[in-house]
Amino acid sequence: MGDDVEGRYEIVDVIGADGALRRAWDREDGGYVMATLVPAGEADAWRRGFEQARVIDHPHVLTPTDWVDGDGEALVVTPLVEGETLADLIADRGPLDPWWVKALAGQLLEALEAVHADGGVHGALAPAHVWVEATATGTPTVRLSGFGAEPTPGYVAPEALAGAGPEPRQDLYAVGLCLIDLLTGRVRQVWDELTIPEGPLAEALARLVAERPEDRDASAGEARWDLAAVAVAPALGRRLDVRSRLRPLPKGWGADGPGGRPVPSVKASKPARGPKTGPNAVETLIADLRDRLDPVLAATIVLAVLGVILLIAAFLTW
Structure with missing residues (x-):
């Protein structure tokens, strides 16, 4: 199957190492989608699965949106997953x-x-x-x-x-x-x-x-x-970071499709913060806490830090 699929989808690049998943541009709806190459000899089973899943509207189901046949191969189209x-x-x-x-x-x-x-x-x-x-x-x-x-x-x-x-x-x-x-x-x-x-x-x-x-x-x-109903201790301070399997878009592709503006990285690296003094030190500390810790734990620590600062300020003005 070539880069152009039925005049509607244009294959942009491959997702992952096995080559079965591709990112494609949907010319009709104007957005990126994920296209799964159906393994040879399994088209009937995948078609039944497609018909079963296409009617399920649920936030935790990757509902397929289209089935494409062409050049002896088939593709199942779904929303793109980051x-x-x-x-x-x-x-x-x-x-x-x-x-x-x-x-x-x-x-x-x-x-x-x-x-x-x-x-x-x-x-x-x-x-x-x-x-x-x-x-x-x-x-x-x-x-x-x-x-x-x-x-x-x-x-x-x-x-x-x-x-x-x-x-x-x-x-x-x-x-x-x-x-x-x-x-x-x-x-x-x-x-x-x-x-x-x-x-x-x-x-x-x-x-x-x-x-x-x-x-x-x-x-x-x-x-x-x-x-x-099972009681499990919260994983405070331990975020579950998920990586995107999407590579940067190839040259000539952007957020708006072919020739569009560049897309920022899904997990853009942040510049390292060095030691800082002066009036912005507290803001830097708070930003670091927000970036590095679980949100609930970070909020608790930030409130404690602000409380200490207020106590010191009250003591100095007493």
Whole structure:
């Protein structure tokens, strides 16, 4: 498939290393999109997944917007994601704090609630099919993708391996494995034994990955409520930074498309701040705290610093 797709999409560059994802310019709507190259021989399954997912309107589902056939290949078009997959995040960060795992799990289970409520089953849930979108502050946004993809070895429920038909609790099994990966900092392989990490989420994980489907949570909603009830200490002062897998736009491309203005980097580096004296020292300290710490913790420290300054000022004028 060439750079021009059906006269509507123009391929701009490749996202990631395997070449399956491309950034494209949508001439009709005037914006960048993500186009996934459907693997050879899997077009029928991906087309069914496309038809299933295109009607789901949910903030944690990466809803496909178009299906394109051309030159013996097919593309699934979705909104462009400024972030990385769970597989990338695990490779970048290693083990995550249980607080972050719980936060991401809640969003992922919300996405599955929407999928299952519409009568569908994802059937191929794995770290490579869950995107995490960067946000300025707070919890990153989870986006479920990969509808119609081949199941990833190692993430298939035991009953599905034994020949059982698709069923929502198989997706819950895969969610449990993804959460274990996040806690251990390692994407599982098909030969890995199933071991549940110790910690506050252990009991909830055990239900998700129970060998018998009847021993798992009855639904994604039930699993989400069970996780929400687990007490987990906040990860204060530890932000979950998400990297964008997008490269800088090639020459001749900008925010407004071909020939447009340049696009600033998603995570532009900030100039290092050296020691500073004089009336702006307090402002510099506050800015550093905002940049480096969790917002709630930073606000607490800033208030404490301002309180000390007021006390000193009152003492000097007394």
